[in-house]
Amino acid sequence: MKAEVPLLSASGVTRRYGARIGCADVGFDLWPGEVLGIVGESGSGKSTLLSCLAGQQRPDAGRILYDGADVLAMPEAARRRLARSDWAYVHQNPRDGLRMGISAGGNVGERLMGVGARRYGTIRDSAIDWLGRVEIAAERIDDRPSGFSGGMQQRLQIARNLVTGPRLVFMDEPTGGLDVSVQARLLDLLRGLVRDLGLSAVIVTHDLAVVRLLADRLMVMKSGRVVETGLTDQVLDDPQHAYTQLLVSSVLQV
Numbered sequence: 001m002k003a004e005v006p007l008l009s010a011s012g013v014t015r016r017y018g019a020r021i022g023c024a025d026v027g028f029d030l031w032p033g034e035v036l037g038i039v040g041e042s043g044s045g046k047s048t049l050l051s052c053l054a055g056q057q058r059p060d061a062g063r064i065l066y067d068g069a070d071v072l073a074m075p076e077a078a079r080r081r082l083a084r085s086d087w088a089y090v091h092q093n094p095r096d097g098l099r100m101g102i103s104a105g106g107n108v109g110e111r112l113m114g115v116g117a118r119r120y121g122t123i124r125d126s127a128i129d130w131l132g133r134v135e136i137a138a139e140r141i142d143d144r145p146s147g148f149s150g151g152m153q154q155r156l157q158i159a160r161n162l163v164t165g166p167r168l169v170f171m172d173e174p175t176g177g178l179d180v181s182v183q184a185r186l187l188d189l190l191r192g193l194v195r196d197l198g199l200s201a202v203i204v205t206h207d208l209a210v211v212r213l214l215a216d217r218l219m220v221m222k223s224g225r226v227v228e229t230g231l232t233d234q235v236l237d238d239p240q241h242a243y244t245q246l247l248v249s250s251v252l253q254v
């Protein structure tokens, strides 16, 4: 049975950069526990859309509702509160989502303190627990992420994001820039976390293998607009739009 209100509902979302279109007239509903993949070639507007959805930039037009509340009409402080607690944002480059100058445990603990946690023992215990969940040994808790491999940094960024129990996770190319074997392990980990925690997520990627594994539904973008949308397997196995067919077949040729 579906919940009554979509967790995230977008309509007519449009963002221009001068005369150039970032994204235009994008709309969708994301239901609780659902993962939406957004795919398209470079420059198709995926990152622009994601940053509008996550409140990082303001669209020129459109409406975004989170759990029924109008995100664009909210005071900035309320939006920031959402970003600290209910939402998570996993950047492609872990350096953009981590504080490289503080310890791994500090990175996880800082986000907890952002939602009011104060007891050192509890914060450290949660940090150890979350490091374990992302397969980072507890003995690395006092190490700085600058000494971690790219895959470890990405896993730490995920722990930092999920420790506050967000309901909605935005991910921008979460496996981009990693070796293939590291990507596979990270994807496996992400899939387990999304399933176990019942997370809702919006994942932007140009890698169809990522959405094949993680996304329930797909939205295909071209030149800032949505050209096709549907269940992931349906879109990938039987693409209707010529652009999606090209996208799928060019991957198959690799």
Ligand SMILES: Nc1ncnc2c1ncn2[C@@H]1O[C@H](COP(=O)(O)OP(=O)(O)OP(=O)(O)O)[C@@H](O)[C@H]1O
Binding pocket: 017, 020, 021, 022, 023, 040, 041, 042, 043, 044, 045, 046, 047, 048, 049, 206
């Ligand atoms: N800050 C900016 N200033 C001007 N134009 C921009 C800016 N950011 C994006 N654009 C333009 O908006 C369009 C969409 O870009 P966007 O980065 O959202 O696409 P993308 O699908 O995420 O691409 P990529 O996969 O390369 O990140 C492109 O034409 C891009 O050149």
